[in-house]
Amino acid sequence: MRYVSTRGQSPDCDVESALLAGLAPDGGLYVPSLLPRVDVDKVVNEVDVLRPFFEGSELILENLEIISKEAYKNSVEVKELDSQNIFLELFHGPTSAFKDYGAIFFANVLNLISNRSNFSKTVLVATSGDTGGAVASAFSQFPIPVEVYFPISGVSERQKKQLTCWGGAIKSFAVEGVFDDCQKIVKTRLGNSSEMYTTANSINLCRLLPQVAYFAMTSLKYPNYSYVIPSGNMGNSVAAFWAKRMGFPIEKIYIATNENVAVKNFFDTLELKKFETINTLANAMDVGLPSNLERLKALYSSRSELGKDSDTQKVSDKDIKEAILETYEKFEYVICPHTATAVSYAQKIKEPKIIVSTAHPAKFETIVEPIIGDRIDLPVNLKKLLQLPSKYEVISSDELPSKK
Ligand SMILES: *Cc1c(COP(=O)(O)O)cnc(C)c1O
16 A cells, blocks of 8 residues: 655655654645555454555554554444434543544554664644543553643643643643644644654544544444534544545545534635634634645545535534533433534434544533533543643744753
8 A cells, every 4th residue: 555645746655654754745644545445245343444554564464453452442332312313432442532543543553663663753743632632641651752732722621631641751732822723833843854753643644544444344334324523623534535435335424513614615615725713612623724624635526526425514602502402301311512513413414324422521521511400420531530630831832842
């Protein structure tokens, strides 16, 4: 498998080079030169889904079974509340959001590579709330240094704790700005000295590929269902598009966003345009220009083609609150504000569909508890983290922290 840049100005490369670089030298994102078609009937587990992507790295292929076991040991659960409300719960990992699958997978791959060679890269991660915690947690058991950048007033208190409680080789920076400023810091550092850094954001292939596997595996259990996906930086959605292109029986991909408009604008124009970030109740999706739109653009050359496979809708904070309340009243089932965007969108979709549940509601208790008028039990993992001390440094949005 060869990987190419979405901007077409970088030489193609193998999977290890792509994941170590994070960003292609031309500033684009790596994508498979051709998405592998699989014989769906022969797929029995995640390893079968992922294997073709790692052709070209003996090291990863030999260890794919063990790495996948680690990444997917936290279950992916389907909750069928009724025929219109089927939830794919992706929040049973150590930091209670779907980012855990990709982060654990990536940390294990990087650790393998670092054990084989003299490896001295620092992993950079910009986070709108959940990625940073998942990545820090995944790397906390390895000696690889990590720098986490988060928007100082864009994350919930519990998210903040998960971003700042690790110590050791993991450093956290509260950026006086929005997520896009954090992302810019990471991209600038990567661009300036790619020998020193890589990124664990979903601009990195190796964060995104493991997410292909749960869409693929779920589609085998629920053939020809559509997916409604709460989306911000679009990593999860692009993973679903890749699974569909591989031949897995996924009907349509519905992209639920909050009030941020870049995705809607892309569907209207096929253009990547940056907008001011709007702060919403679904903070992990507060993104002005989603990086992975570049990967989606690489898949489609016309709006009508895109429209056959997919659609998008913006969901307001008011509708988020309503969806949380309605779901609770109807099923006594508590959802997080991100999942609520998908629930709200799903109410307008008639065909069989699966709602992707991206985080545990207990991470956003200050939003959710007043709406439902009830307390949310903390998952055990989260409870443990909340007891650790926090440590972080505040930096301005145009400041790069000084080199050690
Ligand atoms: C990151 C995140 C999203 C958005 O996912 P993308 O892959 O960035 O589109 C949605 N919900 C939650 C809870 C998240 O943490």
